[in-house]
Amino acid sequence: MCGPHPVELELDDNASLSPSLPTPSIASDMEDEWPMVERRGTKLFASDLPFIIHGFNTYWLMSFAADEATRPRVTAAIAEAADAGLNVCRTWAFSDGGYRALQTAPFHYDEEVFQALDFVVSEARRHNMRLILSLCNNWEDYGGKAQYVRWGKDAGLDLTSEDDFFTDPTIRNYYKAFVEAVVTRINTITNEAYKDDPTILAWELINEPRCPSDPSGDTLQAWIEEMASCVKSMDPVHLLEIGIEGFYGPSTPELLPVNPDEYSGNAGTDFIRNHQAAGIDLASIHVYSDTWLPHSIEENHHKFVNAWMQQHIDDAANLLGMPIVIGEFGVSVKDGKFGNEFREAFMETVYRIFLSSWKGGVIGGGCLIWQLFPEGAEHMDDGYAVILAKSPSTLNLLANHSRNLNVAF
Template identity: 55%
Template sequence: MAEERREFPSLQRIYDLQVREDDDWQMVQKQGNQFVVNDQPFYVNGFNTYWLMVFAADQSTRGKVSELFHQASSAGLTVCRTWAFNDGQWRALQTSPSVYDEEVFKALDFVISEAKKYKIRLILSLTNNWDAYGGKAQYVKWGKAAGLNLTSDDEFFSHTTLKSYYKAHVKTVLNRVNTFTNLTYKNDPTIFAWELMNEPRCTSDPSGDTLQSWIQEMAVYVKSIDAKHLVEIGLEGFYGPSAPDRAKFNPNSYATQVGTDFIRNHQTLGVDFASVHIYADSWISQTISDAHLQFTKSWMEAHIEDAEKYLRMPVLFTEFGVSAKDTGYNTSFRDTLISSVYKTLLNSTKKGGSGAGSLLWQLFPDGTDYMNDGYAIVLSKSPSTSNIISLHSTRIATFNSLCSTKCKWGCKKKTPLEEFLYHDDL
């Protein structure tokens, strides 16, 4: 009995720590142009791995989900963006409108429960502009199968029936009760934000009115079901007709004609923060050059400025990377590009600016090379890149822990860590 009594206090302390840790696992919120958790700033260093649900749906690959989260967590990464959709394709989540494969839904449950174990929050995207994993083209196919007279995939944004299909999917996902945690998705702080669509474009209406109307309708609809979580659109960041003076920052003239409008789209009720993608190697040239670095810096700075001046919200660079398939590619250039992105963000962070973080495209565990689109980073095989990521994670975590909203965000605390946080060695 004496031994049991001696052990009991230590067990109690462990329990208290666990309770405290769970108490700290609160929803991410927005305060002005920054994210906050428990009244502390939450600047983000994160990554994308879009196929987690599909891998979790197969017991032979499910372990890769845990492996990835473990590696990401070890590098200090705190947010992962992944798909909460697979429309009518192989391993489909939604096999037809409002019809779901329960085993695949359980796989998404698993992804969310594993993310929490590793203290990684998720941005969950709800459908795709592109054909991969179904997306708007699959919704149009479903509509045609139901007898609708549809002539363009862009009717996804305007046809009442197709919009009702999408809304039904949103409602089903947000109200899902996780079979591993018993938490309803809309109440789960593991979910950082909902993304309306991956890279929406409506090229049939360059004015942007069609997409703007869809964003307005869907952002409010998501909030009507789930007022707790943050919502973002999923945009690439192209400037449209409402901001002709900003078009000079676009990578090419075509970018102004795809029906998106960065500033106007993000001034929509229900949208909490801005998203931007960075793909100089897709948009400018597939041959590696310093022009990629110059574009990346000006692209980021323009959007951070917009988020501060016009939007008054945080901006996340939710996809960025460089493909190993590009002419002239080497890992040294990749490291330089990643460092450049991180440096630009730190310059915003130390001034209390809107640059809230970035998400690499994309992180892979070992043994998944067959999924590689050229952008995959395997941390265990990329020591120099891994070191850059880990250093930035440490800087961000240090800043998040040092500062609070009471500092009015732009706090310039003179501490021995200041040089470590902001030293210009990137």
């Protein structure tokens, strides 16, 4: 188990770009060893070559890999993205309770599901795809903090809120034990420990954490500091991000108007303060103007995305001194409010803003679209899924961004 005190660690790992991304850092440049990705100030590097994240989300890879019938979809998702020039996939390395759970109960893990995660990691490596592995969920999907609290209640703890996940010492130890099981896991396919595997670009503490029971932000801040210390004590090499959405909080009242609404500033998160925790390497934000803004005027969405991204890029560079990862961005076409044309324009805006800042020497990091699916996974679509085989114009957009990244070098 990890101690509660944050530790400061310097990273000296190196890594190479995916050969699928048409940049100077390609497979022919690499030896048998595939070194780690490293952070140098506000930039990421692969050995001595810049590394830009051109990524995507497909959260269900481990769950699909746990079933022989759906396992081919895992390979297809990774291979299709690699062919389009993408080089990083963000996916869940957790499934807490319920069907095909990785963590069936505190301190108990399903070996077959763990081997499914082994398969995801090995397939990513086979296609020269890096991974960002998220370790928990703020939401109930795949268990998350609600499941941890249910386990605590079953054990007789006096818990009254899902936010007790962040404060109760027993629950915090449940989480730490799970993180240790994942980070120190020996891959049964590659025989390499996850903590030593350069396929993993970064760990993510929790997807979209919020703690509205404490809008001061103190509760979540203490949890971030403790868990960042915990992860770094077990794995001082890999990069680490929080997974927050990017809402500004009480530490920067002058920036509260940048948030999409008043609630966002009282969600218990605090973009600047959270990322000042020792051990955090990447500033993470999400971009969902389609659900955050109450209107559907396209011009207003573009204005918001420009202001939201530019403010966070400037703050990551000037106040935090670290790269920025737009860990999720997308537009739902499910209810018909927006169509594919707007979604692609939205994507182009996100890519343009980041690339302009990167070319200007302001910031490193990159963007990961939510989300890419192969054919045969349509039933998992939440409205945001892009199926490349059925979306030739979006495929061209992604490939064009790859070419733009190549020109940037």
